[in-house]
Amino acid sequence: MVLSSVLGFPRIGANREVKKAVEAYWAGKLSAEDLIKAAADVKKSSWTSLKERGVDLIPSGEFSLYDHVLDHSAAFNAIPKRYQGLGLSALDVFFAMGRGRQADGVDVPACEMKKWFDSNYHFVVPELSEETDFKLLYNKVLAEYKEAKEIGVVTRPVVLGPISYLVLGKAAKEASPNFQPISLLPKILPVYKQLLSELKAAGAESVQIDEPILVLDKGAELDKQYAYAYAELAPVSPKIILTTYFNRLDSNINFIAKLPVAGLHIDLVRAPQQLGEVLAAIKSTPIVISLGVVSGRNIWKADFAVAIKFAQTAIAALGADRVVVATSSSLLHTPVTLASEKKLTQQQRDWFSFALEKAAEVATIAAVLSGSQDPKVSAALEANKVSIAKRREFESTSDDAVRKRVAAITPDMYDRKSPFAVRKEVQAKHLNLPRFPTTTIGSFPQTKEIRTARAKLGKGEISEAEYDEFIKKEIELVVKFQEKVGLDLLVHGEPERNDMVQYFGEQLTGFVFTQNAWVQSYGSRYVRPPIIVSDVSRPTPMTVKWSSYAQSVSSKPMKGMLSGPVTILNWSFPRDDVPRKLQSQQLALALRDEVLDLEKAGISAIQVDEPAIREGLPLRRSDWDEYLQWAVDTFKLSTAGVTDATQTHSHFCYSDFGDIFPSIQRLDADVISIEFSKSDMKLLHTFKQYGYSNQIGPGVYDIHSPRIPSEAEIIERLKTTLAIIPDHLMFINPDCGLKTRGWKETEASLANLVAAARWARANA
Ligand code: MET
Numbered sequence: 001m002v003l004s005s006v007l008g009f010p011r012i013g014a015n016r017e018v019k020k021a022v023e024a025y026w027a028g029k030l031s032a033e034d035l036i037k038a039a040a041d042v043k044k045s046s047w048t049s050l051k052e053r054g055v056d057l058i059p060s061g062e063f064s065l066y067d068h069v070l071d072h073s074a075a076f077n078a079i080p081k082r083y084q085g086l087g088l089s090a091l092d093v094f095f096a097m098g099r100g101r102q103a104d105g106v107d108v109p110a111c112e113m114k115k116w117f118d119s120n121y122h123f124v125v126p127e128l129s130e131e132t133d134f135k136l137l138y139n140k141v142l143a144e145y146k147e148a149k150e151i152g153v154v155t156r157p158v159v160l161g162p163i164s165y166l167v168l169g170k171a172a173k174e175a176s177p178n179f180q181p182i183s184l185l186p187k188i189l190p191v192y193k194q195l196l197s198e199l200k201a202a203g204a205e206s207v208q209i210d211e212p213i214l215v216l217d218k219g220a221e222l223d224k225q226y227a228y229a230y231a232e233l234a235p236v237s238p239k240i241i242l243t244t245y246f247n248r249l250d251s252n253i254n255f256i257a258k259l260p261v262a263g264l265h266i267d268l269v270r271a272p273q274q275l276g277e278v279l280a281a282i283k284s285t286p287i288v289i290s291l292g293v294v295s296g297r298n299i300w301k302a303d304f305a306v307a308i309k310f311a312q313t314a315i316a317a318l319g320a321d322r323v324v325v326a327t328s329s330s331l332l333h334t335p336v337t338l339a340s341e342k343k344l345t346q347q348q349r350d351w352f353s354f355a356l357e358k359a360a361e362v363a364t365i366a367a368v369l370s371g372s373q374d375p376k377v378s379a380a381l382e383a384n385k386v387s388i389a390k391r392r393e394f395e396s397t398s399d400d401a402v403r404k405r406v407a408a409i410t411p412d413m414y415d416r417k418s419p420f421a422v423r424k425e426v427q428a429k430h431l432n433l434p435r436f437p438t439t440t441i442g443s444f445p446q447t448k449e450i451r452t453a454r455a456k457l458g459k460g461e462i463s464e465a466e467y468d469e470f471i472k473k474e475i476e477l478v479v480k481f482q483e484k485v486g487l488d489l490l491v492h493g494e495p496e497r498n499d500m501v502q503y504f505g506e507q508l509t510g511f512v513f514t515q516n517a518w519v520q521s522y523g524s525r526y527v528r529p530p531i532i533v534s535d536v537s538r539p540t541p542m543t544v545k546w547s548s549y550a551q552s553v554s555s556k557p558m559k560g561m562l563s564g565p566v567t568i569l570n571w572s573f574p575r576d577d578v579p580r581k582l583q584s585q586q587l588a589l590a591l592r593d594e595v596l597d598l599e600k601a602g603i604s605a606i607q608v609d610e611p612a613i614r615e616g617l618p619l620r621r622s623d624w625d626e627y628l629q630w631a632v633d634t635f636k637l638s639t640a641g642v643t644d645a646t647q648t649h650s651h652f653c654y655s656d657f658g659d660i661f662p663s664i665q666r667l668d669a670d671v672i673s674i675e676f677s678k679s680d681m682k683l684l685h686t687f688k689q690y691g692y693s694n695q696i697g698p699g700v701y702d703i704h705s706p707r708i709p710s711e712a713e714i715i716e717r718l719k720t721t722l723a724i725i726p727d728h729l730m731f732i733n734p735d736c737g738l739k740t741r742g743w744k745e746t747e748a749s750l751a752n753l754v755a756a757a758r759w760a761r762a763n764a
């Protein structure tokens, strides 16, 4: 018999119960008990729903009020000193680590956050040192296993594996210079042993141990640690299902097949090509294979025929009892249920599956493979065949003109007319900016008034015309402020944008929006990625009206502001039937038209933001070049159509750009602005090492905090930067957009920024 399995479930609750409860607790409006109760209700409902849908192996223990890696650190006593002895409850220590705490005389910043592999989910980075004193403060996984058991749901607990946990961690400040977190393996294993043996004693038959590090290149160097760790754990643990996702194992399968584990999960959505190799490697072992055939990263209905074929290959090699059908990864990266969407058309609903629907999919596929005679199962199989065929038909009648346009792209479309050095001269005359030009990244405070006006427009309480008038007033306000404070290259402030991807998606063809498809980004922050369902084009200009209005009320140059093709793609649910490259090219052509229309309307600087370019980088280095080639090319395609006199800008933030620096140079933007104030000197040296040749604005202050940077502080930062970047290439700007800030600190901070620029002009 083939079993079905789900590796993890969204935490938010169908009606955002957990998000609301967590935020109410932070605001002091909900007690800790009520928060725990709200979370328990959501967990119960998830477990029961998965059971009702027929899933055999239901996860527990992966739920979190903030982040599962943070849960681990908190439970294992990997709590940095600055959060200890503050008189906080365990729950408040946990939240303080996640988001910092500024109250009642306590002032601690949050731990660092990083993107979870190539997703937009952020985890809290463990801070480790020789001093870290691992002990099991609280067996959260056991508690949740019991919680589920109490309501009659037998679950399979989920634990983040010791090697992935350590490798994802970083050396704390107090660690000695050569400290490697993995050196703590012998110290952490006893805690894992305790955790796992307690699970076993409580009756857990098997446990899902996540080791996603195994899909990375560095997995290969950890073979000895894996052998050692799992030999220690296996004897005391419930049966171990070693779980990998997001990519392929490659040669790591050779040592994995020798580990004393009962099962291995592989991702066949991201890496279908690995099936043969993995089956061959485990054939002569007792290892059960769990096949990730239903995507945990996208919202398209699974094609049952494809999944069944994979499973049949595995069954032929290992026998049905050694095959499990599963989601490719945790469903954390998908929204809870399609049932919450009231506005999708019948046709659209028929294309998608969210977490609960995906659970039903794995159950159905497993039932088919087990030879079920249930008429409901054969009906579901038939319905899937029809849905998939209908979607293919829809795709094939997609936009012919767009396809033809992509096919007709010529190499010259990727390049500007003249090299940077020539353009720089032409632009200097055209824009007439001073030395050390000051500018911002685009957005200004999104005030309550702005959000209210947008909401009113949505509800039809104000007319389109009234809304436009309101936005114009906002723009004028922002423009006048920038003139007054003395900025050089102005922006319109982006008041009309709800979100930097959604705003464009709503005006392009090929996008579908949801009402409730929330996906966790970090902590209580959730995003609703748009869905790309067909070929993308731009029927009419999207931003020209606003940028040209802004230009009409100022004699200073105005910078037009667009989101880039790669970022729009990476922050959407992409189609799974055509390559990402093609989707990015289509977006680039649409943006190219917009760029040219802005230029025609008299906008002489145009910024195309690509903050998500790093996030889309493949997990294995051997796949980088291909991605970077098309990612950079499509950015160039969107911007290169302009004349030499138009200055192109791009912006990057909150990612580690060091390792893709050569590609940033290849974008050939006239100016880039980059988040900087949080990173150390490392990135600066990368600039030097690669000899970045175009203009650059390293962010001079952090915009994520209401703190006002002093003039002196900004000058200090400029001095450091000037030691590495030639003065004639420097722009001066904040780290990122100001939309999350209030006006008060914005005014004061920008005044100091302008004063620092004046200092630079006089002294550098
Ligand atoms: C995450 S990058 C944001 C760029 C955008 N132009 C803004 O200023 O908000």
Ligand SMILES: [Zn+2]
Binding pocket: 441, 611, 651, 652, 653, 735, 736, 737
């Ligand atoms: Zn940014």
